[in-house]
Amino acid sequence: MSLSLDDVKRIALLARIAIDEQEEQQVLGELRSIFGLIEEMQAVDTAGVEPMSHAQDVVQRLRPDNVTEGDQRQLYQSIAPQVEDGLYLVPRVIE
Amino acid sequence: MIHAGLRELSQALRARKISSVELTRQFLERIQRLNPAVNAFITLDAERSLEQARTADQLLTAGTQHPLAGIPLAHKDIFCTKGWPTTCASRMLSGFIAPYDAHVIEQLQSRGAVVLGKTNMDEFAMGSSSETSYFGPVRNPWDLVAVPGGSSGGSAAAVAARMAPAATGTDTGGSIRQPAAMCGICGLKPTYGVVSRFGMIAFASSLDQGGPMARSAEDLALLLDAMAGFDARDSTSLERPREEYGRDLDRPLSGLRIGLPAEYFTAGLNADVAHAVEAAIQVYRNLGCSVVEVSLPNTRLSVPAYYVLAPAEASSNLARYDGVRYGYRATGYADLGDMYMKTRAEGFGWEVKRRILLGTYVLSHGYYDAYYLKAQKIRRLIGRDFAQAFERCDLIMGPVSPTVAFDVGAKSGDPVQMYLSDIYTIGVNLAGLPGMSIPCGFGAGGRPVGLQVIGNYFQEARMLNAAHQYQRATDWHLRAPAGLD
């Protein structure tokens, strides 16, 4: 596979990270190099192998439906960049 | 007292030969002197530390027997500590005051330990050299020109330089073991699920584990006793009977079977490292162990698999850093989209951005099967390799890193080179196994070499036993860097 500049632009947008033209070129080079490494995986036959996400065969524990958290707005909003009337402020959301 | 181990410190504290306040002051004073050159700490707050020490002293006076009461500990700045800035060495979180404590911190605090400070690291734990920190690189106390390893480089350097008697770290691809090796200290990554990840800022969820870093196996055991344990707030935390990890320290090793993976001793391993590791294996032979060659055939694939899975998970875990509810927010943006783009471009450093972009790509439409799913299958193969190896041995041993610590700046140019050097540690995270590094000598330039000990699932006590017996027969773990003071 070969990563293109368009790919870089697309993923930068998906990831919401601004990168300028120079950086795009640099990232393209680096990612291509990393993909050279990643492509080695393709040589291995994994037909019939089950993907593994967790080593122990455990399943999700379920939490009883109780309210265990109270109002800590003051504490949590003390570290917020911009709040007003208890709301987090962001540039206008256009729908 | 700065050279004493945790048991000795604890005895002195409990016998009231020294107070926690005095002890904490000693370390704070040493930090003040040494940190400018080493840059192991991002945040210090003497007032807060001493306040905690005073509380600990009350507990001690009242007769508490807990082995960690009054002990000052350094914490990797990845653990949320309530009321302290918690930055993950990133501009994105500079000034972020954690409103809650990580489980690990709660566990240690409740036993009377004191927070000495927050240690420096690779930004968001992404790196193997602690060079990507927004707050400047950490220096190896053994040679200030060298890196301490990463990402828990600050914790490793702090312990090595005796700025702290012990510390916490995290390990996703080797980030406890490799800096421990490069700084000549001990570090342990437990079996996945043994230490709660609640409050441990996420890098790669299925790989991250918190663990202790200290100067001896004995000390690792003491810390792990407090750090380990079920936490209902972490769905991946395992419910298991409580363990005393130091229970088998004194067991004789005769009959223990040690496996040496052929793939860890190939041309890629530098001679000086190989030499120190082989010498360590010889010590184990002398202690009555048998040594067998094992094979982990898919070792080489662990690097590409890791560099698909970890960035993929990270790209999603780091999406929350958007300047809306906390942390850095860019100034001067035209609209919402612009705010996101600039905040994240300015808030993250280059290694983090690179990995987010990589992770975004491998998850993007059309590539999931070829990369993510493929990597998860390789992961299973790697797990199987270890399972097969453990049929023939009790512990696997080998190097931690192909080289000793490299110079600051030496590898920053080529990410792939950096990634390849994780080859001996990454498989352990992919398989979710416990792994440990203990000092076993020195290599080129007088820089430390670490011996990696890998156990089967939940074999931490046995690993610590093997390490402790080694440490009774050798004194590498007692060495300290000279010329710092």
Place this chain on the structure above:
Amino acid sequence: MNWEIVIGLETHAQLSTRSKMFSGAATAFGAAPNTQACAVDLALPGVLPVANQAAVGYAVRFGVAVGGTVHRRSVFARKNYFYPDLPKGYQISQYERPIVQGGSLRIEVGGKQKTVRLTRAHLEEDAGKSLHEDFHGMSGIDLNRAGTPLLEIVSEPDMRSPEEAVAYAKTLHTLVRWIGICDGNMQEGSFRCDANVSVRPAGADRLGTRREIKNLNSFRFLQQAIEYEVGWQIETLEEGGRIEQATVLFDAERGETRPMRSKEEAHDYRYFPDPDLLPLELSDSWLEQVRAGLPELPEAMHQRFTREYGLTAYDASVLTAEREVASYYDELASCLPGNAKLAANWVMGDLLGRLNREGIGIAASPVSRAALAGLLRRIADGSVSGKIAKEVFDAMWNGEGSAGQIIEARGLKQISDSGELERVVEQIVQGNPAQVAEYRAGKEKAFNFLVGQAMKATKGQANPAQLSELLRKRLG
């Protein structure tokens, strides 16, 4: 050109749990902004999700109720996108392996029955809310709702008209309330529908390009929006235009749909299994427990009402729109054998009417089932006329006592004694010679007048049927 309309609905039902899907914060509606958003909901660094047991149970209940397959093992997946009301930058949802697959709902439109198939239903968490009133050019984000459990229910594109879509939505709405998993409060956003609408030439088998109308929170808007959209699509195509896939909003004021600006870019959600959560596994015994605990469902009750009580389909539908009403009626009718229709009329008319006017639910009715049964028995046995019974009902509502007591106290007993009625008839005939003459001349209206007079004289208590008969006889 004959056009066929194709509609599929995606419904988000907020599950009525106390706490959130993945955190212990409260879900109650109406709290001050961000007072029910805990560390996990705010996506602070280092927090982790833990799944809510009740929410899983509700999803299973739904799966069983619609006859779907409940997957014993299902997986939570991350749906990644950026939006200020989505704190983590991803929504925890289910993708490849949802908890419920398949199932169906039977709907009725214009007297005709139809089955709408369900594709799937899965668990996910709700996002917060953006408030667009001006904060000097900014938007305000409230994350109270972030993390509330949702069941996303996806139908197959089986509906062929706005009416069918509304019927489906109403049936689904009734069901989720019936089985107690969702309060269905559409004003509060507990039940939201997105409609996928396309058109194609009648007889074609390829689907047309569809547009998605988002966030319709009333049945009326659902109908209006689909009608407009269908009209717009047909007009566009007939004028030679093409339909572009788009997500649209319904502007209720204008009655039009228009594309959403923020959804222009094709979304790449990069779904992958959430590594912070483990696979969800359901035991056979839990499934059995849920199955056994399900109440009789609306459709079954509807059928039973028409069969056992002889009600019309329409009446049965009204009475099975809500579980409490259906239970109330069921028990009422079963203690009034032979009077199921009478009971139905009274519940649908007088009782529900009064309850609606006062804005209370049937559980809070001051007239209990037993008390109403008492009244209805007296209508059935002729002690009181239907008309007078309404007066008695009002008095019962105001707490004046039982039917019997009120009839007694107010002397409202119906007069059915022929002797007495004959005397009244005589009195009226004698007192109204002009109208008698008019009647005898063929004017039916005069008869009604005389009946009215007789009623007045008896304070409305004359048995109307008997009175009429006797009057006609007397007048010859």
